[in-house]
Structures are given as C-alpha cells and as structure tokens.
Amino acid sequence: MDIFNEIKKKLSQEFIDIVEWLDSSNDTIVHRFERYQNEIKNNAKLIVREGQTAVFVNEGQLADVFSPGTYTLNTKNLPILTTLKGWKYGFDSPFKAEVYFVNTRLFTDEKWGTKNPIMLSDDRFGLVEIRAYGTYSFKISDPGKFVVDVVGTDGNFTSYEVNEHLKSLIVTRFTDTVGEANLPIELYAANTTELSQTCQEVMQPEFDRVGIELEKFYIENVSMPEDLKKEIFEYSRLDKLDMAKLSQFKAAKAMEAAAKNEGGTAGAGMGMGMGFVLAQQMGQMMNPQSNQNLASQSQPSVVPPPMPSQILYYYAVNGLQNGPVGVERLRELFASRTINRDTLVWKQGMGDWSALKDVAELKSFLGGNTPPPLPTA
Template sequence: MGFFRDQFANVVEWQEFRDDMIFYKWNNDEIKKGSKLIIRPGQDAIFLNNGKIEGVFREDGEYDIVSEIVPFLSTLKGFKFGFNSGMRVEVLFVNTKEFTVKWGTKSAINIPAPGMPGGMPIRANGTFNFKVDDYVALIDQIAGVKDRYLVDDVKIRITSVLDQLLMKWITQEGKDMFNLQANASDISRGIQEDLDMQMIKSGITITGFNVMSFNYPKEIQDMITKNASYGMVGNMDKYQQISITDGMASGKMSGSGITSDMVEMMMGMNVANKMMNNINPPSQNQSQPAPNQNTEPAPNGNGQQRPNFCPNCGAKTGQANFCSNCGQKLV
C-alpha cells in the first residue's frame, strides 16, 4: 500500500478557508493525473510555477486538472502525466471580496494648536476598506514568501503609518482644531489617497477610508461644549436661564424648596412680561410726561400758591379763592 499511496489523485482546494484570510497557498503534494480543482464563490485560483503565474481561474466550480486546467497553463500546457510522475506547481487561492476593518489610534496624537506648546492630544477611530487588485504585485511582494495572509497583517501595516497621515491631514491650512469633525470628509479622502499609494505596491488597493470621530481630552471637550452652548443661546441672560432650568431638572437645586419656588416664580414672571411686551408693544406715539413737567398746583392771579387742601377744614380745594366747605380764604 505504501508504494501506491503517492499515486492517488488529490483534490486541490482552499483547505483552511477563513473569512479574514486574504490568500492561501496550496503546495502540499504533486498534482497527480485525475486530480480535481475546486474553486468556491469569492475565490480565484492562480497556478504558479517557480514563482511565475501560469494561469488564473476565476469561475467557481469543480474542474479536472488534466483536461480542463493544464491546456490553459502558459508553459505547462504540454505536460505529460505518467504513472509515477506528477506536476509540481503551487496553487494560490485569493479571497476576492472587499474587506472592512475597524481602526483606532493606539495613543493620543499631539496636534499643534495655538496656545498649547505641547500640542493638543487627539484620538480618532473609524473604518477602512481594501481588496486585492494586482495579483502580480501581490505575489512579488507578499505571496512569494508567505503561505497565507490575514486581514490583521494588512491592519498592522496601515495602523503603523496612520498617526503620521492623521497629523499631515489634520494640520492642513484652514482646519479648525476644535471642530475637526466638520473636516472629517476631507481628512478621510486625503488619508485614503496616501494609503492607496503605499498599499498598491503590494497588490492591495484601499477602496475606502472613514474617520468616524475625533476624541479630545475631557477638559478640551468640556470647553468646546460650553462654547457651543454660548453660541447657540446668544447671550448671557438666556444662558443663565437655561443653566437654572438644567439645574432644576437634574435635581441640583432641590436642597431648598423656597429657593426653588422663588426661581420658578421669577422665571415665570420674566417669561410673562416678555410675552406681554410682544403682544402689546409700547406705542411710539404714546404721550409721556415731560421729564421737567411742573405738577405743582397753579398759582392764583396774584402770584401766590393755592393749596390743594383747605388749611381750616381739610376739604379738597378747587380753583376758587375761598373754601367751598367752611369759607376759609385760601390765598
């Protein structure tokens, strides 16, 4: 039995398929007469001879290697299988799907910022997409020396240069250091182009890159949030009103019921007054008393001042010179 063991036909297939595996190299045995090639959906099979591509097969299915594969190989199309001879080649199976990978900065990146000598520490995270695009480059740079290649291998290569690329595109002129999310699309596009230029040399193209969020230190984020609140409210009076409302809602002002009631009453009166002013605005033609108008009683004909009340009986006086109640002379 040992003499005939190596003469048995074999099956050439991706034996250890994993979703996170980019390629797998079959190089276990000689391909014997009667051997089968199995290509599953999402796979390409590349026949290699001494590191050179002999043929690429993309359609999934099961093939007889002697009759359906060998005739299409570049230099091995005339190979003759004998009883004791087989074809020594390598078959590289490539995962053709587009991979999506999450990334995040391992440590904060110190971005130069005005008023911060050491820079502003920023973290970022997002996703990137890639796929195998050039088989020749892939074999020359990676598959020639590796039997398998994983998504983590690509992730390590990309994250090793991400800090530099983030620094480059964040510090582009015109970027608001305190609102980087507004420029996330431009930053992502620039990083994708730079990454693609580096990875395409290995046969891999970066089909997408996305910065999902920038994370500031807590002190900086609190300042940004407060500044945004000022801008949204517009003035200090309204900001104080909102602060009081927030404090009441959160229970921070619940220590004194009287204080809370007074605050509510003041806020209610303030709102009511503003509503009344909006409903009945003061007329521009409404007559107002002159600042220096004399409200004292008018003097009589002799220039003497007539009292408003009778000094004898206290009755209210009019324009007469004598009190109408007791007859007292008024002037």
C-alpha cells in the same frame, strides 16, 4: 517512515488529482494548497470557486494566476510554468509547484485606531492632542502581487496579519491628512465624512502597491482630552454671548447663592437686598435708554479744583537740619520754644536759609505770641 511516504506517493499518482480549497473560516485571505513534496499530477483538475483566485508559484517565481473556473493542468493551461520549467514535450510526470488560493471577497468591518495621540497645532489653543478610530473594508485586487509582496511563503495568511500591516499605514496617512487639513480643532469631529473620503483617496495608492483595494474607509470618532473639550465649549459660548449681560447674570446668581447660604434674619435681609439689586439690573437690561439718562443726571455739572498742596519747611536746631514739617507743626514748635524768631528755616523755592522772622508767611508767629523773658531772681 520511508515505506509510508512511498505508499502515499504511489496513491497520489494512481488517482485523479484535484486541486481545490474549501474555506471554512471567515478570516483566511491566502491558503497554500498542500501536496506531498508539492507534486501535482499531469492533467490534474484545478477548481477555483467564486471569490477565489489560484496563484501558482514555482521556485519563488510567479507562474500563473487562475480566476474562478475548472481547469485541467497541462501545458495548454500552464504556458508560463512550462516556460519556467523548460519542458518542450509536455508533462510526462508529476510537476512541483506551490499553489496559493487567494480569497478575493470583500473583508468588511475591519477596525483601526490611533494607539498614541496625534499632536496638532491650533491657532487659538496652541498644541493639542486628538485620537481617532473607525472601520474600513478591503479586498485583494491583484492576487499575484499580493502573494509575492506580502504573503511570501506563509501557508495560511489571515486578515489579522494583513491588518497589522494596514493599520500602521492607515494611521500614518491619517496623521498626514489631518495635519495638512489645517481645520479648527472643533471641526474635525464635525467633518468626519469629508475627512474619511480624503483619507481614502490619499491611502489608495499605498494599498495598490501591494495588490489591495481599499473599498471603504470610515472615521467614526475624533476625540480630544476632556479639559480641552470644556475649553472649546466655553470659548464657543463666549463667542456667541453678550459679555455685559453674562457678567450681570453671573453676579445675580452669585448673590442668590449667598442669600441661600445665610440663615435667619441675615439671610432674609440678604435675600431682599439681592431681589432689589436683581430687579434694578433687570430693569437696566430691559431699558438701556433710561439707564443712560440716569447716568447723565447723576454726573455733577461743576468739577471742583484740585486740593492745594501743603508747604513744607525745614528748620535748624543746634546746628542740625530737621523736617520737613507743615506750617501748623512749625507753629507748635514755636509755641513750645523749640524754635524761636531767629531759627533758620528753608522751603522749596527759597535761595538760602533765612531767619523765621524774615519769612513773610511766618511773621504771624511773632504777633503777641512771644512770651516775655522769665524774671530773674
């Protein structure tokens, strides 16, 4: 194994070294250039194509960043790396450095979405839940910062990996933004363009911290539970409708449905009755003035006095209080000899118990209605 490594090392020193990266994928953001023990020959050729940036890292420190072009790697083109190495007399032998090619093209149609519903407070519906999803596009604006802060030592960093980081950031800032917007719940779905622009402005400083530029941010849809959606639709309809007319319309529909469910003569009668009622209601809706006139004519001009309250009496039999009973019941008791003229009676307003014969309104019981005593044997 050591022999093959030595042969590989000798061959790398014999030929002109070319440092380049041809991207054959659609999702690679950062690719680390591989060389035996990371050795690059003095005066090697560095080729950086359009849409790329080459980042040199030496012993964990950022050394140099190269934009698109072709370079000869020596002390003139690597001043920072030369300072880090402390070389005063140029490169007389291969040097070690990690080279990361960063894809700076625009990455489009990246997906984002809320894994869990977002809880919001609405003045009319209380606590509600919404979900949202959309797309965004980004590109690397500061390759050096991105490699140091995000990539680290990853040899092949893809858009999938960076998306996992960005999605969490997007959802967090999106939640903060919609919470502070304080819009009525039904307006979130109707103002996705304005919300998208606001969210992009809020998120951009967070992206800048890791060397990424958020080019576009789109909210494609804001959804809510079906029961809440139906409630919002119903509320919006009620807000626009005349409640009196709506009640009349629903009553007519209910009678129509009842008539259809009945069979035979009963169904026909119900249908005719429903037609008369419906016609009357429609007439009232079309001519409210005549409806008011009919209502005024139907009202009586004289209001009858209230019904007199019945006078109730208590009576004593065998030393026990009974009642209360009305005058007619008291008359029946007198006629059946359950009570007599000397029976004590009392009603509300009397100071004390009195004999029946001494109460003015009960003296009518005595007029010829008292039978004579039974004959003795």
